[in-house]
Amino acid sequence: MSPTDASADAVSTPLPDVGSGTCPATGEDSTTRGADRGAERSSDHEDTLDLRLPDELLALFETGQSGAGDTDAGAAEDGQQSGGDSTAAPDSRTRPDALTRPDSLPPAGYDLLDGVAEWGPITTPAGVFHLVPVRVERDLPLVWRWMNDPAVTAFWKLAGPQNVTEDHLRSQLAGDGRSVPCLGVLGGTPMSYWEIYRADLDSLARHYPARPHDTGIHLLIGAVTDRGCGLGSTLLRAVADLVLDKRPSCARVIAEPDLRNIPSVTAFLNAGFRFSAEVDLPDKRAVLMVRERSLRGLL
Known part of the structure; x- marks a missing residue:
């Protein structure tokens, strides 16, 4: 006679803006910085090549970054449509209505x-x-x-x-x-x-x-x-x-x-x-x- 859900909020960390040409840490244009370094190297060592990323690879980075942004926007839109704040959704393990096991x-x-x-x-x-x-x-x-x-x-x-x-x-x-x-x-x-x-x-x-x-x-x-x-x-x-x-x-x-x-x-x-x-x-x-x-x- 004895009386006898788990979702965690995903925190999106912004990816470094690889394809925009701007360095997140310094704000400098990466293309310019690359050219400057190339110029410095060629002045010191004339046999040093000036290396830069191919335009096709930069385009791939830009496409990937754009897709990530679309995904984040879609998630935010879903949160608004459901009436919930996606950044403050409670962990269902602490909801009273989720207590369904002894x-x-x-x-x-x-x-x-x-x-x-x-x-x-x-x-x-x-x-x-x-x-x-x-x-x-x-x-x-x-x-x-x-x-x-x-x-x-x-x-x-x-x-x-x-x-x-x-x-x-x-x-x-x-x-x-x-x-x-x-x-x-x-x-x-x-x-x-x-x-x-x-x-x-x-x-x-x-x-x-x-x-x-x-x-x-x-x-x-x-x-x-x-x-x-x-x-x-x-x-x-x-x-x-x-x-x-x-x-x-x-x-x-x-x-x-x-x-x-x-x-x-x-x-x-x-x-x-x-x-x-x-x-x-x-x-x-x-x-x-x-x-x-x-x-x-x-x-």
């Missing part, structure tokens, strides 16, 4: 999930609901208790001493922000545990055709009395819509419940997710569920 590194200071902590409360048919990022010192005992519920243990596999849950939480909180563990607070009461994560940057992306900014959801309903009554579907729909509202670059919300977890699969279907595929993950056979922005008004 081993990609985000630019410093970039929030991979668009500030989950600032999303705020939302109104749902079940009441006011708020995703609150976990604080280990405050929330560990509650999350640990939920993880040791036998119905949860079978699928989350985080039962055991408190440090097992703590390590799971801290690994996300100390990471680069691609997964944010949260408490689900309904009507002021913490009642569920959520992980909002970048599915396209997670190990899951190796098992399905991920798209940039795909956002994943993991959900655990804490209290037994809150299960099996449709509450999970209500909250899943609300949170999926919240993700799409707060993350304009995200076109799909992804989930991968265990194939054996029929209540969870049913809850996602009732929340407007559609069945996409069955996928073999390292620790389970999962159902890939997708809620698409384009279909959110239909499902």
Whole structure:
């Protein structure tokens, strides 16, 4: 359950103006300088020949230089037509929308999930609901208790001493922000545990055709009395819509419940997710569920 482009600007260096007859360093005319040197040499050594480049070779240099200038002008024109500054095009490896592999590194200071902590409360048919990022010192005992519920243990596999849950939480909180563990607070009461994560940057992306900014959801309903009554579907729909509202670059919300977890699969279907595929993950056979922005008004 762990939440699991490169172009460089080419700098054109002007070629020395070989065919124009002017020396870049001194500004002197090279033909004159050659003749002067020839005159000096002939005055000192009358048997010295006055050598100069043939006119045909000079013409070849002039043609090559003209072609290079045309190429540079064409590149500049292309840059203007595309609306970009060809001298300041960003390296795509630092663009947020290029982070499509689990081993990609985000630019410093970039929030991979668009500030989950600032999303705020939302109104749902079940009441006011708020995703609150976990604080280990405050929330560990509650999350640990939920993880040791036998119905949860079978699928989350985080039962055991408190440090097992703590390590799971801290690994996300100390990471680069691609997964944010949260408490689900309904009507002021913490009642569920959520992980909002970048599915396209997670190990899951190796098992399905991920798209940039795909956002994943993991959900655990804490209290037994809150299960099996449709509450999970209500909250899943609300949170999926919240993700799409707060993350304009995200076109799909992804989930991968265990194939054996029929209540969870049913809850996602009732929340407007559609069945996409069955996928073999390292620790389970999962159902890939997708809620698409384009279909959110239909499902």
